[in-house]
Amino acid sequence: MAFVNPKKKEVQVKIVYYGPGRGGKTTNLEYIYKKFRQRIKTEMVTIKTHGDRTLFFDFLPFDIGKVNGYDIKIQLYTVPGQVKYNATRRLVLRGVDGIVFVADAMEVRREKNILSLKNLQENLANYKKSIFKTPVVLQYNKMDLAEQGIPLLALETLNQDLNDKLKTPSYGASALVGSNVVTTLKKIISMTISSIIRELK
Amino acid sequence: MDISTDNDGLNEEVEGRLDNLFGDEDTAADILEDSHESDDSPLRELKTIVLSIDWEITDEVMTNFVEQVAVLKDRLKDDKIILVFLQLLGSLGEYVKINKGKSHPGAFKILTSLFNELDKVVQSKDLTESDKKKILSAEIAKYKTLKEQLIKAKPKKEEKEPEISPDKETAEPVDLNDLATAIREIKQLLKTEFKALRAELQSLRK
Numbered sequence: 001m002a003f004v005n006p007k008k009k010e011v012q013v014k015i016v017y018y019g020p021g022r023g024g025k026t027t028n029l030e031y032i033y034k035k036f037r038q039r040i041k042t043e044m045v046t047i048k049t050h051g052d053r054t055l056f057f058d059f060l061p062f063d064i065g066k067v068n069g070y071d072i073k074i075q076l077y078t079v080p081g082q083v084k085y086n087a088t089r090r091l092v093l094r095g096v097d098g099i100v101f102v103a104d105a106m107e108v109r110r111e112k113n114i115l116s117l118k119n120l121q122e123n124l125a126n127y128k129k130s131i132f133k134t135p136v137v138l139q140y141n142k143m144d145l146a147e148q149g150i151p152l153l154a155l156e157t158l159n160q161d162l163n164d165k166l167k168t169p170s171y172g173a174s175a176l177v178g179s180n181v182v183t184t185l186k187k188i189i190s191m192t193i194s195s196i197i198r199e200l201k
Numbered sequence: 202m203d204i205s206t207d208n209d210g211l212n213e214e215v216e217g218r219l220d221n222l223f224g225d226e227d228t229a230a231d232i233l234e235d236s237h238e239s240d241d242s243p244l245r246e247l248k249t250i251v252l253s254i255d256w257e258i259t260d261e262v263m264t265n266f267v268e269q270v271a272v273l274k275d276r277l278k279d280d281k282i283i284l285v286f287l288q289l290l291g292s293l294g295e296y297v298k299i300n301k302g303k304s305h306p307g308a309f310k311i312l313t314s315l316f317n318e319l320d321k322v323v324q325s326k327d328l329t330e331s332d333k334k335k336i337l338s339a340e341i342a343k344y345k346t347l348k349e350q351l352i353k354a355k356p357k358k359e360e361k362e363p364e365i366s367p368d369k370e371t372a373e374p375v376d377l378n379d380l381a382t383a384i385r386e387i388k389q390l391l392k393t394e395f396k397a398l399r400a401e402l403q404s405l406r407k
């Protein structure tokens with residue numbers, strides 16, 4: 001549940017980018033940060049390890065302004081995708097309000113996407129949260145690679161693998177060039193805020 | 202939040218805020234157009250290999266990488282700028298192949314950067330020779346910095362295992378001050394991160 005501060009008239013919304021390693025979670029945040037840093041006026045915090053991969057998490061906070069008299073503070077997080085960092089992933093998921101699942105559209109990553117989504121479901125269950133009741137947007141990343149003849153999974157296949165039961169909004173995207181990065185972000189923010197309002201009722 | 206407000210009104214307000222913040226974004230089509238590359242790019246195979254370098258760096262993928270660089274060196278030998286890019290990539294590839302997960306943290310980053318810039322140089326029709334040289338110079342500078350760091354780090358190993366290099370009269374001593382500073386910095390970084398996490402956990406518990 002989002003952190004609501006009635007005194008300060010402030011709502012903190014935590015959105016986590018989840019998905020398999022090297023799928024583009026950090027690239028999503030980097031794109032948002034680079035493209036809109038003049039407007040969001042905050043700093044992105046990233047801790048990386050060998051080979052530029054996320055060790056702990058990335059963190060990008062920003063305000064979207066007042067909604068119904070409340071300041072809405074968005075906090076974007078990524079988790080490390082590497083299988084062995086599950087404890088960190090679980091920790092970052094604590095108190096999550098909305099999730100962007102960044103799947104890797106490369107054919108060779110098909111199984112890793114499925115395993116990562118399953119891992120997300122398990123880790124949410126650890127906090128007694130259901131993936132079916134949490135706002136989730138699916139992003140099928142690296143679509144730009146099709147232009148270079150790299151074998152990608154069809155959107156239908158990705159939806160069949162990952163969205164058959166969830167039935168949630170999904171977008172083909174390229175975090176590297178920025179296509180549908182903002183669409184994904186806007187969708188998850190509006191879905192999450194709607195969900196918070198529903199919970200508060 | 203005033204829960205008596207109707208959802209539709211709030212949703213519109215949220216949408217409005219988001220449009221204000223992220224409104225003037227280039228369309229996806231424009232962005233993809235900028236990055237358009239032809240199907241017959243000579244780097245296609247190498248790009249597939251670079252993208253397939255996963256968390257665990259394997260012999261197989263690095264062997265493929267080094268072999269593909271060699272093929273490209275032969276194929277593109279007439280372009281001096283591209284050739285230098287490929288020489289740097291080949292050299293770094295060999296280094297990562299030998300050291301794998303123990304490679305210097307910057308090696309993989311520079312390898313990726315080198316490839317991305319090479320890709321840009323090969324694909325872009327608008328770049329002048331001077332632009333290409335500037336890009337190459339920047340990459341060479343990064344490569345040299347890494348090489349210097351590797352040279353500096355090398356004596357540490359010699360000091361630990363002096364029997365491997367008996368011919369050396371003296372091994373350069375490890376700069377303990379630098380090491381201590383680095384450790385202090387890492388500790389400080391971790392402390393700050395954990396502090397922030399704890400604060401957030403506490404705020405969530407409230």
